[in-house]
Amino acid sequence: xxxxxxxxxxxxxxxxxxxxxxxxxxxYARAAAVPPAVDEAIxxxxxxxxxxxxxxxxFSRRMVRWIAPAAAAGVAAAAVLLLxxxxxxxxxxxxxxxxxxxxxxxxxxxxYDINGDGHVDILDAYRLSRAIRRGEAADPRLNxxxxxxxxxxxxxxxxxxxxxxxxxxxx
Numbered sequence: 001x002x003x004x005x006x007x008x009x010x011x012x013x014x015x016x017x018x019x020x021x022x023x024x025x026x027x028y029a030r031a032a033a034v035p036p037a038v039d040e041a042i043x044x045x046x047x048x049x050x051x052x053x054x055x056x057x058x059f060s061r062r063m064v065r066w067i068a069p070a071a072a073a074g075v076a077a078a079a080v081l082l083l084x085x086x087x088x089x090x091x092x093x094x095x096x097x098x099x100x101x102x103x104x105x106x107x108x109x110x111x112y113d114i115n116g117d118g119h120v121d122i123l124d125a126y127r128l129s130r131a132i133r134r135g136e137a138a139d140p141r142l143n144x145x146x147x148x149x150x151x152x153x154x155x156x157x158x159x160x161x162x163x164x165x166x167x168x169x170x171x
Contacts, residue, residue, distance in 0.1 A: 111144045112161045125159035 114124035129152070131137040137150040145157045 111141060112158050114142070114158060120158070120162050122159060122162045125155050125162055128158055129155045 110120060112120040112124060114128045117123075128137065128142060131142070132150060132152070132155065140150075142150045142154060144154045147153060
């Protein structure tokens with residue numbers, strides 16, 4: 001273990017010149033006079049700034065503490081909303097209440113199996129959309145929602161049927 005160095009003997013001999021000591025004492029002999037109004041304004045500004053920083057710090061700490069639970073609650077609310085309203089939207093769009101197909105086998109002659117591959121999937125919605133854009137959608141069987149028009153509403157019905165989770169009973 002090392003022994004600490006003792007420098008007290010070296011510092012005892014250090015002294016400032018008398019003229020420098022006199023000048024420093026004269027320079028700092030009296031404090032600068034600050035008018036009371038200026039002093040009060042400075043103190044008030046310092047208090048305001050400290051209060052603002054304290055409020056901002058408390059607010060930011062509370063925000064950080066509640067961001068994760070608030071985000072989780074938002075996701076849960078969105079999931080509940082999607083699960084409760086989603087099937088109704090499919091029915092309102094013209095799809096039958098029994099559900100769509102997903103990647104499950106389509107029934108023979110299924111109106112949603114646009115490309116005839118035996119599966120109702122997103123490719124059926126894509127093919128219908130492409131046929132509508134090209135002006136090739138003249139077959140009345142492509143009007144899957146029964147509104148007498150072959151349009152994007154039919155594409156939405158096929159797409160919703162393709163991703164429906166109720167397709168497991170469609171065999």
